[in-house]
Amino acid sequence: MSEHAIEVTVNGQRVGARVEARRTLGDFLRLDAGFTGTHLGCEHGVCGACTVIVDGLAVRSCLMLAVQADGAEVTTIEGLAAPDGTLNPVQQAMRDNHALQCGFCTPGVVCTMTAVMADGETTKDGLIAAMSGHICRCTGYQGIRRAIRQLTGNAGPAGEHA
Amino acid sequence: MKAAPFDYVAPGSVAEALDTLAEAGGGATLLAGGQTLMPLLALRMSQPFIIVDINRIEGIRGIGHTADSTRIAAGTRQAVALADPQLGAAQPVFIRALGHVGHHQTRNRGTIGGSVSLGEPAAEMPAAAVALGAEIEIHSRDRGMRRVRAEDFYFGPYMTALEPDELVTAIHYPRWPADTLTVFREVAQRPGDFALVGLVGAVHVANGKVARAGLAWFGMGPTPIRARQAEAALLGTAAGSIDCRAIAELAVADTAPFDDSHATSHYRRSVGRRVFARTLDEALKTRQAA
Numbered sequence: 001m002s003e004h005a006i007e008v009t010v011n012g013q014r015v016g017a018r019v020e021a022r023r024t025l026g027d028f029l030r031l032d033a034g035f036t037g038t039h040l041g042c043e044h045g046v047c048g049a050c051t052v053i054v055d056g057l058a059v060r061s062c063l064m065l066a067v068q069a070d071g072a073e074v075t076t077i078e079g080l081a082a083p084d085g086t087l088n089p090v091q092q093a094m095r096d097n098h099a100l101q102c103g104f105c106t107p108g109v110v111c112t113m114t115a116v117m118a119d120g121e122t123t124k125d126g127l128i129a130a131m132s133g134h135i136c137r138c139t140g141y142q143g144i145r146r147a148i149r150q151l152t153g154n155a156g157p158a159g160e161h162a
Numbered sequence: 163m164k165a166a167p168f169d170y171v172a173p174g175s176v177a178e179a180l181d182t183l184a185e186a187g188g189g190a191t192l193l194a195g196g197q198t199l200m201p202l203l204a205l206r207m208s209q210p211f212i213i214v215d216i217n218r219i220e221g222i223r224g225i226g227h228t229a230d231s232t233r234i235a236a237g238t239r240q241a242v243a244l245a246d247p248q249l250g251a252a253q254p255v256f257i258r259a260l261g262h263v264g265h266h267q268t269r270n271r272g273t274i275g276g277s278v279s280l281g282e283p284a285a286e287m288p289a290a291a292v293a294l295g296a297e298i299e300i301h302s303r304d305r306g307m308r309r310v311r312a313e314d315f316y317f318g319p320y321m322t323a324l325e326p327d328e329l330v331t332a333i334h335y336p337r338w339p340a341d342t343l344t345v346f347r348e349v350a351q352r353p354g355d356f357a358l359v360g361l362v363g364a365v366h367v368a369n370g371k372v373a374r375a376g377l378a379w380f381g382m383g384p385t386p387i388r389a390r391q392a393e394a395a396l397l398g399t400a401a402g403s404i405d406c407r408a409i410a411e412l413a414v415a416d417t418a419p420f421d422d423s424h425a426t427s428h429y430r431r432s433v434g435r436r437v438f439a440r441t442l443d444e445a446l447k448t449r450q451a452a
């Protein structure tokens with residue numbers, strides 16, 4: 001089994017490590033880089049909890065090898081708020097709308113929404129479509145939908161924004 | 163679970179990748195977008211000795227058009243293809259199917275070549291390639307280049323004509339006339355999941371009659387399945403007098419669905435019959451409306 005020296009920029013910080021070829025990006029972020037905000041649920045591409053932003057794109061970090069991220073820029077949930085703790089708009093909207101309960105799925109959800117919006121997606125339907133890649137076992141998704149409506153300036157039908 | 167240990171190489175060119183495959187004597191597995199392979203590794207259903215990562219090969223990305231076909235290089239990301247307006251105009255049926263492949267997050271990594279060449283029977287891309295009459299461009303170090311028609315490529319679930327030392331480098335999709343009708347429907351538990359029943363195809367009507375038809379099922383057997391009897395029955399028929407239910411009956415006769423934890427073969431057949439009839443009918447009506 002081969003080992004590889006890699007260098008990945010995580011949240012603006014250079015992280016070097018020697019990793020086994022089979023190390024996933026998700027495990028690298030948690031175990032080698034110490035960014036434990038990235039959550040691994042299923043570890044085989046089904047739940048979306050592990051989603052991070054790699055070179056601007058939302059990807060499942062359990063479906064990418066760490067060695068493949070050599071030279072890449074990765075943003076995790078830890079990298080989204082401002083240094084003074086001010087939440088990014090997606091985080092704020094999630095908070096305003098009670099869009100999380102246990103919070104296990106949340107880092108992935110927030111990373112997807114942040115990446116998709118940074119890529120120019122501004123419609124409610126576009127964001128909701130991107131959410132099909134996430135499973136949330138707690139919220140029933142309604143809070144997440146409200147957060148999306150808030151983010152896209154669409155108040156939604158009366159009575160739906162409790 | 164974690165993958166079993168393996169060696170890893172990331173060649174920088176097709177020639178280098180082919181060398182590695184030839185020398186590995188069957189022990190190597192190609193890693194393209196990884197959206198299917200990585201789960202198989204994690205579940206230890208696949209335990210290769212060596213992974214050959216083709217993501218660092220710039221030369222296998224990109225989309226090119228000629229007057230009568232579109233060449234999509236195998237390493238082209240699904241998300242890139244989906245966002246390409248020129249491709250959307252040239253290959254609307256393909257794009258329609260691609261929109262149903264996985265999720266936003268998996269399309270950012272997943273490749274066209276990976277999806278076409280794995281041969282997952284419930285996946286959209288193999289069936290679209292079969293329906294449209296695509297050809298798969300394959301390279302090996304020792305035998306050079308060959309092209310295989312998509313309908314001759316699939317033997318069974320994840321079993322294809324690809325030899326262990328070969329690499330799929332591109333898919334060639336013939337261009338259908340601009341006014342070709344898109345036939346597409348997928349029944350799945352959640353958007354982005356594998357299909358329980360899926361249908362993809364193209365029908366071209368000229369002078370009031372069906373001049374060309376390519377229709378294929380996915381999720382309805384061990385491979386994508388071309389609905390040959392239905393195609394044959396459609397050809398030459400006046401577009402206004404097509405009995406969609408009868409054609410659907412013929413189309414279902416060509417399938418071989420199985421039972422699994424998601425649906426029975428009986429369910430797949432009966433839903434397939436209705437879905438086929440309705441989808442074909444709707445496609446023909448879009449023409450009358452136009």
Ligand code: FES
Pocket residue numbers: 039040041042043044045046047048049050051060061062063
């Ligand atoms: S942990 Fe990666 S998709 Fe579930």
Ligand code: FES
Pocket residue numbers: 099100101102103104105106135136137138139
């Ligand atoms: S908040 Fe618990 S899984 Fe989504």
